[in-house]
Amino acid sequence: MNHSPSDDSSMPVASRKIFVSLDTTARSRGSDKVATQVESVLNAQPELAATLVRNGSRGMFWLEPLLEINTPKGRVAYGPVKAEDVNDIINLQCFDDATEHPLCLGLTEELPWFKSQQRLTFARVGIIDPIDVDDYISHGGFVGLTNAFAKTAQQLVDEVKESGLRGRGGAAFPTGIKWQTVLNEPEQQKYIVCNADEGDSGTFADRMLMEGDPLVLVEGMIIAGLSVGADQGYIYLRSEYPQAHDLLNKAISNAKAAGYLGDNICGTEHNFHLEVRLGAGAYICGEETSLLESLEGKRGLVRAKPPLPAIEGLFGQPTVVNNVISLASVPYILSHGGDSYRDFGMGRSRGTLPIQLAGNIAQGGLVELAFGISLNELLQQYGNGCKSKRAMRSVQVGGPLGAYLPAEQWDTALDYEEFASIGAVLGHGGIVVFDDTVDMAAQARFAMEFCEVESCGKCTPCRIGAVRGVEVIDKIIDGNNDEQQRQDSVDLLHDLCDTMEFGSLCAMGGMTPFPVRSALKYFPDDFLPQPSTQKAQ
Ligand SMILES: Cc1cc2nc3c(=O)[nH]c(=O)nc-3n(C[C@H](O)[C@H](O)[C@H](O)COP(=O)(O)O)c2cc1C
Ligand code: SF4
Numbered sequence: 001m002n003h004s005p006s007d008d009s010s011m012p013v014a015s016r017k018i019f020v021s022l023d024t025t026a027r028s029r030g031s032d033k034v035a036t037q038v039e040s041v042l043n044a045q046p047e048l049a050a051t052l053v054r055n056g057s058r059g060m061f062w063l064e065p066l067l068e069i070n071t072p073k074g075r076v077a078y079g080p081v082k083a084e085d086v087n088d089i090i091n092l093q094c095f096d097d098a099t100e101h102p103l104c105l106g107l108t109e110e111l112p113w114f115k116s117q118q119r120l121t122f123a124r125v126g127i128i129d130p131i132d133v134d135d136y137i138s139h140g141g142f143v144g145l146t147n148a149f150a151k152t153a154q155q156l157v158d159e160v161k162e163s164g165l166r167g168r169g170g171a172a173f174p175t176g177i178k179w180q181t182v183l184n185e186p187e188q189q190k191y192i193v194c195n196a197d198e199g200d201s202g203t204f205a206d207r208m209l210m211e212g213d214p215l216v217l218v219e220g221m222i223i224a225g226l227s228v229g230a231d232q233g234y235i236y237l238r239s240e241y242p243q244a245h246d247l248l249n250k251a252i253s254n255a256k257a258a259g260y261l262g263d264n265i266c267g268t269e270h271n272f273h274l275e276v277r278l279g280a281g282a283y284i285c286g287e288e289t290s291l292l293e294s295l296e297g298k299r300g301l302v303r304a305k306p307p308l309p310a311i312e313g314l315f316g317q318p319t320v321v322n323n324v325i326s327l328a329s330v331p332y333i334l335s336h337g338g339d340s341y342r343d344f345g346m347g348r349s350r351g352t353l354p355i356q357l358a359g360n361i362a363q364g365g366l367v368e369l370a371f372g373i374s375l376n377e378l379l380q381q382y383g384n385g386c387k388s389k390r391a392m393r394s395v396q397v398g399g400p401l402g403a404y405l406p407a408e409q410w411d412t413a414l415d416y417e418e419f420a421s422i423g424a425v426l427g428h429g430g431i432v433v434f435d436d437t438v439d440m441a442a443q444a445r446f447a448m449e450f451c452e453v454e455s456c457g458k459c460t461p462c463r464i465g466a467v468r469g470v471e472v473i474d475k476i477i478d479g480n481n482d483e484q485q486r487q488d489s490v491d492l493l494h495d496l497c498d499t500m501e502f503g504s505l506c507a508m509g510g511m512t513p514f515p516v517r518s519a520l521k522y523f524p525d526d527f528l529p530q531p532s533t534q535k536a537q
Pocket of ligand 1: 166169170172175195197199285286289321508
């Protein structure tokens with residue numbers, strides 16, 4: 001699609017901007033080279049009087065590096081751009097002139113993929129300069145916090161309850177109820193801990209948010225602090241996210257300089273301090289109690305519950321532990337009202353979910369939509385089928401502990417309860433796609449192997465069960481075994497899955513049976529004996 005951005009009015013010189021993303025995915029596709037080239041063109045042609053802005057990604061990863069130029073009609077997108085395209089794009093476009101550059105996609109926000117989304121939490125991602133407090137404020141930032149100052153702690157918790165927000169980290173626990181538990185505790189010292197460990201395969205919503213609009217997370221954490229009476233927050237950040245680390249620290253420092261963090265924030269009697277802590281590099285450190293141990297400087301071992309972290313959390317004090325997206329959804333709720341957020345969604349799944357399309361998918365990226373859309377719509381309308389152009393065979397939803405779903409289940413609506421009814425989970429909203437070359441026995445084996453490697457080792461069903469699980473799957477697919485031996489191994493695998501599901505201390509061991517059982521149930525032929533015992537290895 002070509003778009004002609006000509007208009008009666010010219011772009012005021014002071015507003016001329018070129019946007020190239022600094023998001024990790026965009027950078028991995030070459031956006032830094034594009035940005036360097038933009039700078040050199042602008043330096044060579046000072047008469048253009050334009051500035052380069054490194055923004056977050058719009059989430060259309062197959063179009064990265066995306067270059068956008070603001071015009072009187074809105075931002076015009078070009079992509080995927082190479083450094084050698086930059087000179088032509090800038091000089092043909094010239095901010096208010098008609099152009100037909102072959103990489104021109106038209107107005108970014110008119111692209112159907114983008115326009116049909118409901119971007120509440122990601123409203124500013126890909127639009128603002130991520131660490132610029134003034135830019136944040138000029139796009140509606142800190143309105144929620146300003147409203148929060150006028151409310152009591154109980155009113156704030158009630159507003160979050162009213163919104164119907166449920167935790168986006170995976171367990172979908174109602175955020176308002178968690179906050180109420182912490183508010184009710186009498187202790188003086190309470191904490192807000194943001195779980196930014198984002199370990200699920202195929203997920204990147206937390207990273208994109210922290211790289212594209214870190215101040216919305218900062219604002220959400222301050223509001224959480226006001227709501228429960230906590231004056232200290234920690235962001236436990238996945239150590240593999242250096243770009244998010246850098247941007248979060250800069251955003252925190254800028255927010256502090258602007259009076260939004262520290263003592264007597266915004267001239268009120270409230271204090272809120274915020275620090276980033278790097279994670280220990282283990283999947284289990286994303287589990288909230290293991291995370292708290294790690295944050296206290298110990299090995300990431302899961303704690304038995306009760307006591308809940310809301311009652312005895314960080315350093316034994318009442319603690320809110322929430323996922324990045326849960327906390328980043330709160331400013332919208334406080335600025336637009338809990339009922340406005342609740343208007344989106346279906347059933348008990350209210351609001352929007354940032355859905356991450358990954359794996360073998362033609363149009364991978366992030367789509368924020370109200371709950372209720374079907375997997376089919378996502379995979380075809382947004383994902384545009386497999387990248388390999390082969391038939392799609394299976395999708396795993398909800399990270400490495402999520403079920404593998406066959407085509408007959410892709411009409412399921414994205415809704416926590418609908419997914420539970422088919423033995424699946426939505427988790428953190430990650431969808432990983434596989435084409436018809438996938439070996440589902442190998443995927444089941446991988447699930448057990450993943451658990452074996454990532455188990456914290458505290459309880460037997462998980463620590464030992466996962467090791468035995470790998471062995472039993474190998475026996476099932478071993479072509480040297482007769483049918484009776486194979487059937488015995490299948491029965492044993494089911495028994496083992498029961499033991500892990502019902503006997504594990506946490507969901508690591510408890511949910512590993514989800515991918516294993518679903519692979520066995522929906523793709524039984526892949527478990528038939530193979531000529532080589534090496535098949536799934
Ligand atoms: C093995 C395991 C790994 C987890 N990893 C993460 C993670 O990376 N990020 C996250 O937010 N929640 C993760 N969780 C869920 C957290 O334990 C917890 O439910 C969540 O941080 C609560 O926040 P929420 O209510 O906002 O979702 C994990 C849980 C388990 C069992
Ligand atoms: S289920 Fe696994 S990860 Fe969870 S406590 Fe037990 S051994 Fe640790």
